[in-house]
Amino acid sequence: MQKIQLSVYTLLFLVLSIGILFIAREFLIPLALSTILAMLFIPICRWLELRGMHRALAAIVSVLVLVGAVGLIVFLLSWQLSGFTENMDKMKEQGLALFQQLKDWIDSRLGISPKQQEKIIEEQGNGGGGESGKMLAGFISGTFGVMVNTVLVIVYLFLFLYFRSRIKNFILKLVPRDEEGHTRKVIHQSAKVSQKYLGGLALMIVVLWILYGIGFTLIGVENAIFFAILCGILEIVPFVGNLTGTSLTAFAVLAQGGGGEKVLWVLLVYIVVQFIQTYILEPLVVGDQVNINPLFTIMVLVAGELIWGIAGMVMAIPLLGIVKIVCDNVPGLEPYGYLIGTDKKKKTRYIGKFRKTST
Numbered sequence: 287m288q289k290i291q292l293s294v295y296t297l298l299f300l301v302l303s304i305g306i307l308f309i310a311r312e313f314l315i316p317l318a319l320s321t322i323l324a325m326l327f328i329p330i331c332r333w334l335e336l337r338g339m340h341r342a343l344a345a346i347v348s349v350l351v352l353v354g355a356v357g358l359i360v361f362l363l364s365w366q367l368s369g370f371t372e373n374m375d376k377m378k379e380q381g382l383a384l385f386q387q388l389k390d391w392i393d394s395r396l397g398i399s400p401k402q403q404e405k406i407i408e409e410q411g412n413g414g415g416g417e418s419g420k421m422l423a424g425f426i427s428g429t430f431g432v433m434v435n436t437v438l439v440i441v442y443l444f445l446f447l448y449f450r451s452r453i454k455n456f457i458l459k460l461v462p463r464d465e466e467g468h469t470r471k472v473i474h475q476s477a478k479v480s481q482k483y484l485g486g487l488a489l490m491i492v493v494l495w496i497l498y499g500i501g502f503t504l505i506g507v508e509n510a511i512f513f514a515i516l517c518g519i520l521e522i523v524p525f526v527g528n529l530t531g532t533s534l535t536a537f538a539v540l541a542q543g544g545g546g547e548k549v550l551w552v553l554l555v556y557i558v559v560q561f562i563q564t565y566i567l568e569p570l571v572v573g574d575q576v577n578i579n580p581l582f583t584i585m586v587l588v589a590g591e592l593i594w595g596i597a598g599m600v601m602a603i604p605l606l607g608i609v610k611i612v613c614d615n616v617p618g619l620e621p622y623g624y625l626i627g628t629d630k631k632k633k634t635r636y637i638g639k640f641r642k643t644s645t
Contacts, residue, residue: 292618308593315597316435320442322604323352324450325480331447345447349440355488362515472615479607487522490567494518497562501555505548507539523599524587532556578606579628 307314327348334344446453454473461469495518502510517531536549578586586606590598606626613623 296619296622304589304593311594315594316438317442318601318605319597320439320446322480322484322601323439323443324446325477326484327352327443327447328450328477329481331450342448345444348447349444352443353440359515359519363512363519468615472611475611475615476608479611480604483604483607490563491518491521493567494521494559494563497559498555501559502535502552505551505555507535507548507552509538513538523596524583524603526587526599528556528560577627578603578610579626582606582626 330348330351331341331344334347335341339347457473458466458469495514498514498517499511502514507513513531513535517528517535520527520531523530532552536552539548539552583603583606586602587599590600590602592598594601610623610626613619613626
């Protein structure tokens with residue numbers, strides 16, 4: 287009976303939590319993102335503090351490292367984008383030609399003439415005279431929101447790093463004294479999950495830049511480095527990101543005048559890179575720190591997108607990894623940790639064999 291009550295309370299807590307996450311998303315998204323980033327930069331802060339640097343200065347240096355990394359990515363994209371825009375006229379012509387071919391195909395297959403197609407498009411576009419104004423207002427509002435959230439993440443990150451001891455002591459004060467050692471272990475494991483996942487993800491993105499850059503260059507994709515960087519960055523959104531990046535590259539190849547054969551080469555590069563990523567990079571770089579089975583990985587990505595949008599998809603896996611650690615260490619919640627987890631033994635055994643053969 288007690289187990290049934292606990293399950294009911296847990297379900298009610300889950301529903302209430304989802305409601306709070308959705309309603310307060312504008313407040314919680316920058317807070318959660320800065321929390322995860324703070325866990326990533328804690329080792330850097332500790333390393334600097336052990337060498338005599340004041341905690342505030344160490345936190346500032348960590349923030350500057352993050353800003354520098356993001357700035358480097360933006361510089362690389364803008365640098366490659368300058369060469370990409372030079373081919374825009376050619377791509378526009380090819381795109382119009384492809385669009386004309388699509389209209390001819392619809393005419394021959396479905397019997398809808400090009401004039402009828404243009405009339406349908408005009409009717410769809412005349413839904414209201416103020417649509418362009420609304421789009422412009424939405425763009426300005428979205429840009430301003432991104433800028434505000436960026437500033438908030440930077441400020442929160444600095445404050446979390448500076449006051450991390452106080453936050454940790456607050457959590458320890460919430461539990462009985464005989465549970466403090468166990469709680470410290472849970473806090474350490476939660477921080478380690480974010481550190482290993484985000485650190486491994488960053489390293490894997492760099493490797494993907496190299497792999498995609500080599501692959502796209504060999505098959506003759508114009509602005510190959512730009513699309514390689516784009517595909518690597520989109521990897522921060524699991525499953526969806528790599529498919530989106532490859533699809534954009536394939537469409538760009540068509541717009542550049544490449545035929546179906548070159549598109550097939552792009553897909554082949556994608557398949558080869560995904561094979562290397564799944565069977566070599568992820569086991570060696572990311573490892574099994576986020577021990578979540580594929581079912582709940584997909585479910586949490588979908589739920590994250592519905593609740594917090596793209597930001598929810600980016601943060602879904604490390605947050606669920608932290609939730610799993612809490613469930614594994616709180617009496618009564620172990621079944622939930624077991625449900626969302628997976629068997630470590632097979633993965634560990636595979637990694638061990640791979641490392642033995644490589645050494």
